[in-house]
Every structure is written in C-alpha cells, then in structure tokens.
Amino acid sequence: MVEYADVVVDLAYGDSGKGKVTHQLCRKERYTHVIRYNGGNNAGHTIYHEGKKFITHSIPSGVFHGIRSIIGPGCVLNVDHFFEEMKELENGGIRCQGLVFIARNAHIITDEHIMEDRQDNTIGTTKRGVGQAYRDKHWRKGLRAEQVDSLKPYLIDMYEELHASDKNCRILFEGAQGFGLDIDWGDYPYVTSSGCTVAAAIGNGVPPQKIRNIWGVAKAYETYVGLKKFEPDEDIFKEIREKGMEYGATTGRPRQCNWLNINGLLKAIKINGVNKVIFNKTDILRDVGVWKAYDEKDFQVEFSDEEDMKGWVESKIPYDVKVIWSDSPERI
Ligand code: IMP
Numbered sequence: 001m002v003e004y005a006d007v008v009v010d011l012a013y014g015d016s017g018k019g020k021v022t023h024q025l026c027r028k029e030r031y032t033h034v035i036r037y038n039g040g041n042n043a044g045h046t047i048y049h050e051g052k053k054f055i056t057h058s059i060p061s062g063v064f065h066g067i068r069s070i071i072g073p074g075c076v077l078n079v080d081h082f083f084e085e086m087k088e089l090e091n092g093g094i095r096c097q098g099l100v101f102i103a104r105n106a107h108i109i110t111d112e113h114i115m116e117d118r119q120d121n122t123i124g125t126t127k128r129g130v131g132q133a134y135r136d137k138h139w140r141k142g143l144r145a146e147q148v149d150s151l152k153p154y155l156i157d158m159y160e161e162l163h164a165s166d167k168n169c170r171i172l173f174e175g176a177q178g179f180g181l182d183i184d185w186g187d188y189p190y191v192t193s194s195g196c197t198v199a200a201a202i203g204n205g206v207p208p209q210k211i212r213n214i215w216g217v218a219k220a221y222e223t224y225v226g227l228k229k230f231e232p233d234e235d236i237f238k239e240i241r242e243k244g245m246e247y248g249a250t251t252g253r254p255r256q257c258n259w260l261n262i263n264g265l266l267k268a269i270k271i272n273g274v275n276k277v278i279f280n281k282t283d284i285l286r287d288v289g290v291w292k293a294y295d296e297k298d299f300q301v302e303f304s305d306e307e308d309m310k311g312w313v314e315s316k317i318p319y320d321v322k323v324i325w326s327d328s329p330e331r332i
C-alpha cells in the first residue's frame with residue numbers, strides 16, 4: 001500500500017535542477033520507490049554522486065541510493081538507450097540490476113518514431129521520437145513495454161507493486177521537462193508531448209490523497225531549448241549561458257536565457273499545488289552581478305542586490321509555500 005508520495009516538478013522549461021533535488025531528497029527521506037512519471041530520453045538529469053558526474057535520461061535516480069527505480073506507465077522508452085544507460089551506470093559503479101523496473105504499460109519509442117522526429121523541424125524537439133511515441137499511444141496504435149521480449153525481466157505491474165502488497169510504499173515521483181513544456185499548460189505548440197505536472201504523476205497509479213510534499217524546482221533565471229525566440233538580444237544572457245553552463249544535457253544545444261518570469265512561476269506553483277520551492281543557480285546571478293526579473297505586467301524590474309530580489313520574489317509567493325534559495329549543484 002502507498003504510505004505517501006512526494007513529487008518533484010519543474011516550474012519552468014526543464015533543466016532547473018530536478019536531478020539535484022531528487023538526489024538530496026533520496027539521501028534525507030526513507031523512500032522505497034523512485035518513479036519517473038513522464039517523458040522519455042528527451043530528458044537529461046545531471047547528478048553529482050560521490051564526486052562523479054552522471055547524466056541520466058530514462059532511469060530514475062533512485063539507483064544512486066539503492067532504491068527501487070521505476071519507469072512509470074506515463075513514460076515512453078527507447079529500448080536500446082535503456083540498456084546503454086544501464087550499462088553506463090553499472091560501469092560507473094551504480095548498481096541497476098534488481099533495482100530498475102519498467103511499468104508493463106509504459107510505451108515504446110520505435111525507430112520509425114525517431115526517423116520521423118529527425119525530419120521534423122517545426123519546434124526544435126530533441127529528436128528522440130518522443131512526440132511520435134505519445135501520438136501512437138493516444139491513437140491506440142502504440143507498442144507497450146510488455147510486448148518487448150528483452151524487457152521481460154524488468155517489467156512490473158504498478159497495481160501489484162504499489163497496492164496489492166502489504167508493504168508500505170514511500171514514493172518519490174521524479175518529473176521530467178517542466179511546466180512551460182507541459183502539453184496543456186505550456187506555450188503550445190512549443191511544448192513536449194507529455195504532462196509535466198503533479199496531475200501526470202498521480203496518473204502513474206498513486207491516489208491524490210497520498211501526495212505529501214510537492215517540490216517545485218526553478219532557477220533564479222530561466223532557460224529554454226527549442227525554436228521559439230526566448231532570449232532577448234542582450235549580451236548579459238550570453239554571459240549567463242557561459243557562467244551557468246547552459247547547454248543541453250541531452251543534445252548539447254545552447255539554452256536560451258532570460259530573467260525569471262513571476263507570472264509563469266506563480267501559475268506553475270498554483271496549478272501544481274507546490275508547497276516548497278527551490279531556486280537553483282542563484283550563484284550565477286551573483287557571478288554576473290545583475291539581479292532582474294519580470295513583474296506581473298511583464299516589465300523588467302532591476303533589484304539593488306541579491307537580498308532585494310529574494311525579498312521581492314518571496315513577497316509574491318503564497319505565504320504557506322516554503323522558499324529555498326540554492327546554488328549550482330557542483331558548488332554544493
Ligand atoms: P521533445 O520533448 O523532444 O518532443 O521536444 C519538445 C520541446 O521540449 C523542445 O523545445 C525541447 O527542447 C524541449 N525539451 C524536451 N525535453 C527537455 C528537457 O529535458 N529539458 C529541456 N527541454 C526539453
């Protein structure tokens with residue numbers, strides 16, 4: 001049975017540092033399961049573990065802590081990449097065998113999906129075939145993990161795993177992408193093809209009453225990867241990109257940078273029901289020495305210093321939401 005579930009959601013366009021937050025939560029809390037609830041290997045989670053840098057794409061980060069790690073039914077999976085990723089982790093000293101599982105009803109990304117995605121240049125996808133796999137899933141023509149022979153040893157049934165046994169399950173849901181890329185709430189069509197909110201997490205088999213903490217992850221500024229114009233023509237954003245190492249963990253593409261947008265942030269907090277917010281990479285703004293954000297009317301506000309900006313942002317966030325400011329993961 002499910003005792004509780006915590007959720008990590010990204011409040012922006014992905015790349016806010018969910019990997020770091022899940023990693024720290026796994027250290028602190030006594031989770032029995034880490035579940036990836038959406039997306040596929042379009043995601044790239046950077047994790048610093050015992051002095052080594054790892055980038056995971058599909059495998060939940062519970063494996064770094066010996067916790068059962070499930071690729072949930074809300075995900076799409078590239079089978080070859082899955083085996084490669086597992087091999088890379090095992091080579092890096094991270095045990096996956098016996099810890100990594102795939103929901104039998106998760107969907108498969110096929111070679112045809114990838115070929116089709118590679119030829120499409122409309123919104124600037126990661127070209128991993130993710131949109132095509134979700135299209136076929138919803139079109140009822142998809143292939144499920146349970147139909148793939150090589151995945152048999154990894155398959156589980158979410159109901160059996162979480163509800164049919166009398167073991168207490170304490171779950172961490174690890175989201176991919178972010179609110180600004182959500183299929184419903186993002187800037188359509190510049191979005192990914194899955195749900196990136198808490199709603200998508202509970203769709204993986206956990207009742208809503210069991211949700212405990214909802215951790216919203218953002219950065220002190222914003223980044224976006226894709227074809228729409230996001231970055232204003234100002235040199236400061238190039239500086240932020242360099243100092244913040246804002247290049248895609250999956251595709252290596254430069255991320256477009258911009259100031260924090262308070263409207264988008266508040267919307268993401270409210271729609272997800274976030275009760276704790278973490279702002280990562282505050283150190284990057286400290287390095288460039290400029291503190292700015294967009295206010296409710298989309299005007300740039302400049303702050304006199306770090307405390308000024310933090311106070312302003314916190315004054316906008318509902319009082320019962322805990323706010324934590326943090327630095328780049330490699331500096332912690
Ligand atoms: P897709 O998910 O590959 O179809 O790409 C759709 C949009 O989401 C593109 O703008 C991608 O750059 C973006 N995207 C997808 N996954 C991620 C991610 O993990 N981080 C940041 N952007 C992403």
Ligand code: MG
Pocket residue numbers: 014015016043044045046249
């Ligand atoms: Mg990422």
